[in-house]
Amino acid sequence: MERGTVIRTCGLTKHFNTARRKILAVDNLNIEVPQGSIYGFLGPNGSGKTTTIGMLLGLIRPSAGSIELFGQDMGRESPKLLERTSSVLENSPMYPYLSGRDNLEVFARMRGAVDHSKIDEVLDIVGLAKRAGSPSRTYSLGMRQRLSIALALLSDPELVILDEPTNGLDPSGIIDIRDIIRQLGEQGKTIFLSSHLLHEVEQVCDYVAVLNRGRVIAQGPVEELLHRGDRLEMKVNDINAASLALKDVSWISTIETDDEYLYITADEAKHPDINEMLVRSGIKVFEMKKSSNSLEDFFLGAIEEEHQEAGNA
Template structure:
């Protein structure tokens, strides 16, 4: 039996007149790479903020690893790593020194683990360089290393390749596949269909806060040229509940 890692039950978020996320039901299972797709403004970041207990849903529930998450109850998140937006580091400290500072926050993360995550994201050689000298791709990889320090079971990434060049994107994709192979569940939001098509097992497509398609990449692609075609068909389908 596959274990649900993220369960969203009828999740809804309203900002004034804006229905950012509408009655979203979603399950992500252990060991999969799940792609959360949608154009800008679809509600991806809002959903992720609710999963991470940073934002209170207007209605509905978030369950992570079997435990309810709310802004007042984030215990389940001790097993979760997240990379959302550009990661912040001390610019004048090296990548390694930044990770060692973060490691000190966790009782069971030592310098050996710091070296492990540096190796995992391919930053060993650059580990002694100041973080401010890192390229965008290296900063993202350092952010990923930081998110992995405490050996999370679930990794949540909000548009991890935005701002990366094609080489940086390919590196990030390879890294995410490696993490999935190691048994970490990956929840990846992106507006880049091509990227998700290559990286994920299952996807959900969000448009204007609503789920418009969901399923294994292979099933959604059946009879279609690529995920782009699936996406355009889903996004432009008549929407009976739209205001």
């Protein structure tokens, strides 16, 4: 069965008019979130993540562009579509004097009938079953964040939107959230996860859009972006002689070395030529492999490029 697209935005744009200036918070955003994916929305602070999420949830009115959720236009169908969606935003509401379980009951009652087995189920998913009876004000920040996720799961949403859910958490709290997200992904839910942390996206997401200053500068499967590298890792008998032999080659962009390896960036189609040149210079090549430049390099590189472009424009 072909996977559908759960979120599609087309030219989505938002500017805020402040007294001093017009801020372009989201600039012509086109993203497609595949059904069942864990989709990372990665960008530094101020890049437009929360504003985008606000528009996806119908809380912020777009200045231009359109949003489809579950293949239907948000404009006309928003209440019906948002019923299939839940979100965890900053400062999710909860009653501090009520226990975790009672908070869930209150929210369940607001939505209609209280399904106790559903409450047990969501407490279980977020690992709060044991502490469900304690007032939520006694919870750690991580536990409160997990309770917020439990609240979001009550309605059994197909799409869960999480805005920087690990902000401010300690390492173990971060691991808990990451595990919950993975678990939800395994259940087939579509997860839209905003983050400014590369390794977080690298670890849990299968798709990513990289956002900078309101614009998507790259998107696609994390695997593909990870292995986009045209960087070559080579083990040779004489690293110095090898870098000398290659140093004036015009189509090689960078040559780096460490104690063990020679790292070369050049168009992938040229990789065999590098080998040939080294062999012709009498250098023995023991190993030659494409090095997977991490999403981190990619992310930082992409942002740098964007800055340079902006500077040259």
